[in-house]
Amino acid sequence: MTQSNGFKVIGTRPVRHDGVDKVTGRALYGADVRLNGQLYGAMLRSPHAHARIVAIDTSEAAAVPGVKAIVTGADLPHVGDQIADIGEGAVNLRHLSANILAGRKALYFGHAIAAVAATSLTAAQQAVNKIKVTWEELPPVLNLRDAMAAGAAPLHPDVFTDELGEKSTTPSNIAEHLRHEKGDIAAGFAEAEVVVEREFVTGTVHQGYIEPHSATVQWNADGQLTVYCSTQGAFGVRREMSEILGVPISHVKVVPTEIGGGFGGKLNVYLEPVCALLSRKAGGRPVKMTMSRADVLAATGPTSASIVRVKLGARRDGTLTAAQAWMAFEAGAFPGSPVGSAAGVILAPYDIPNVVIDGFDVLCNKPKANAYRAPGGTNAAYAAESMIDELARALKMGPIEIRLKNAAREGTRRADGPVFPRIGFVETLEALLHHPHFQSRLERATGSRRRGRGIAAGFWFNWGGTSSASAQVNPDGTVALSEGSTDIGGTRTSIAMQLAESIGIPVNLVKPQVVDTDSVGYNDATGGSRTTFATGMVAYELGQKLREELIAHAARQFEVEAAAVRFEDGAFRTDGKPPLSYFDVCGALRDTGGEIVASVSMRTKGEGPAFGAHLVDVEVDIETGKVKILRYTAAQDVGRAIYPPFVEGQIQGGVAQGVGWALNEEYLYDKAGHMLNAGFLDYRMPTALDLPMIEALIVEVPNPRHPYGVRGVGEVPIVPPAGAVANAIFDALGVRMTELPMSPARNIAALAAAGVAA
């Protein structure tokens, strides 16, 4: 049956193909792998934030019964400086390798130093405790201001500032300074009648996936390596293994398991190369290693702490004339913070004629920063959207009014270069404007409770990348689909739906599976909100090929030309003959020309930029400083919602993460650089009790460059929440919160500083 959106499958809500396995406990994730003869691995991690490794003595460890192999950084092949483009952005392989197992220095608390494989986990852990490291402690650099200060001791002797494309002559903790410019900034501010400016600080946060990293690797005597792990990109793991271990890419097969969340934190390898080295030393026995939660927090993931300054100028009518942003992001121990994408995002929702954006990538003794859902976007939008709010108040304009007045549209050029294609920012703001939540009045509370309402917008580029998939038609009419895109939140189904729509069959006839790297063509990682867009585009093309072949088969059965056959409503039709059912044609393939198999690989183009606008009501208790989320509505242009509940789920999940970032989540370190809250009790993520229902308002402005209009959904929703909550707190208290998280203690301090008494 065709629905109101004109489609038969797209927009429906089938039960996901992997659903039963996931509600019965049968689905196998990283740590559920168990191979015959496997050994258990354990890792020694640095107790220091910055220290030279003088010597490592493994003799006592090797004597523990059951120990089969021990490796240190010296076991990794020497890789020179090489820039590899792995998944999201370029990585220097030497740095990647030194993050896997430290070389001469430990660069952060939790940095991997040595590893053991033994016949039991207990034995491996005992042996790890017996490894003796002679350390020479060095003073750590723990924050942006210290790291950037003139004369700061550099972490690496060989990192020089890439200063707007030129290399500096002395080593520095500033790995890169980038700039985007548009128009004439001085003239823009001269033209402004109102100018606002402020600096914002955000803490280090983690992606917080519930599944810890786990890898099982076997390095066979014939040189073949098999890797079982949960990853956002099996082909990225293959590439990194090949580069770090110095083996041909053809020797590495990656078998992806189910993945228990990633959010950007499972794009790169951590344990896999170490398990490989252990396996080789142990004579080819498979080695499995799983991180503890403390290891996950201390040594993987986090996304950057940052300092962001924003200055905006506007005319009295609200028209923005100039904007300037300066931002510094912690990269952690190796270069590569998401400051680049933050600089692209920060002012992108608005059409501003004169802009300068400066970004700095800064090293410090913390774990290497990784991507986290819309990398850099939340930090950037928190500052920019707080200032848009401040400007609106100075001009006595409504928060949606000022955003609509300056909204980017088709043809607007971003400060970082690209010109927007058809986008739906205006439609998204209008949807929020007309929503009952915005139209409702917020009841003001009494006593020590104050209520406020805030709005913020957000942008994300989205990404296309390369996807491949193959399919075959079975005699019973089902279509087996083999894909290489990690299914992190239901994409088996959203891709199968696009294949089904394209062929013209029900989605339950498609049987999707995610296969290993030897069984399907290359796929970029599941990241950049690309999978439903790009692998969906591949599924569409696959569907068209299969449909064409099916029609040819039906034509041979009809004994007419293919052009005379139509495939409609599950049947093949030609004039003057009774129709053939889809199942009859599939059952006769062998006699009408042979099996139908097809594969498609595409380097996709035409990803659709996406925008969100969020509205939140909060209640602040000015005695305790605690902020309660009362109501939340998140509008977003998704292009086309293939599977609406999953789209809503992405929006709701992004909001929850953004609220956690806004209110509670933050890495805490002591002065020596030891992480103090490496556990879920003290690294406090939102629970069901901390949140209300989150209304996802789906706006559909189809992406004209995708066959079904898909833009990409996953990342935008985490961009606006921190700004929206901060603006709501301002509305409640009249105090501008300039530091994340806006925790009870910080709120009390800000209230005291502003002279607001309970």
Add this chain to the structure above:
Amino acid sequence: MSTLAVTTTLNGETVTFLCEPHETLLTALRDRLMLTGTKEGCSNGNCGACNVILDGTLVNSCLVLAAEVDGHQITTIEGIAGPNGLHPLQTSFLENAALQCGICTPGFIVASKALLDKNPQPTEREVRHWLAGNLCRCTGYDKIVRAVLEAASAGATKE
């Protein structure tokens, strides 16, 4: 190290397994009994991914010693579906799209079953309070809470 033999009723069947004295129930379930549906998210009682029902009480299996369950009854996610198919909570999670990555799902379903066994008609607030020991990083909880409420109103406990 002395190895212990433990006999317990697991998902309705009597089983005997060997374990070390310091081993948790979570490790015994996953590594000795090969029931990997019970997940490990933190191993210190803060995420609920390892939830099982022990003599009718919801527990974090990472905080229970395997040796302690001798003579007791355990229900894991593998024992939630009946001989006639999925438990209504499982169906409701699927129909409400209450999972994304699914790693937290076994814990949420076991915890929700324990709730509905005690309180067949919980309010939204009671569901949120009960499930506050289970972390989900993907969904924002909205669809999980709806799935539990819907299963309750459909009479999930009758199963």
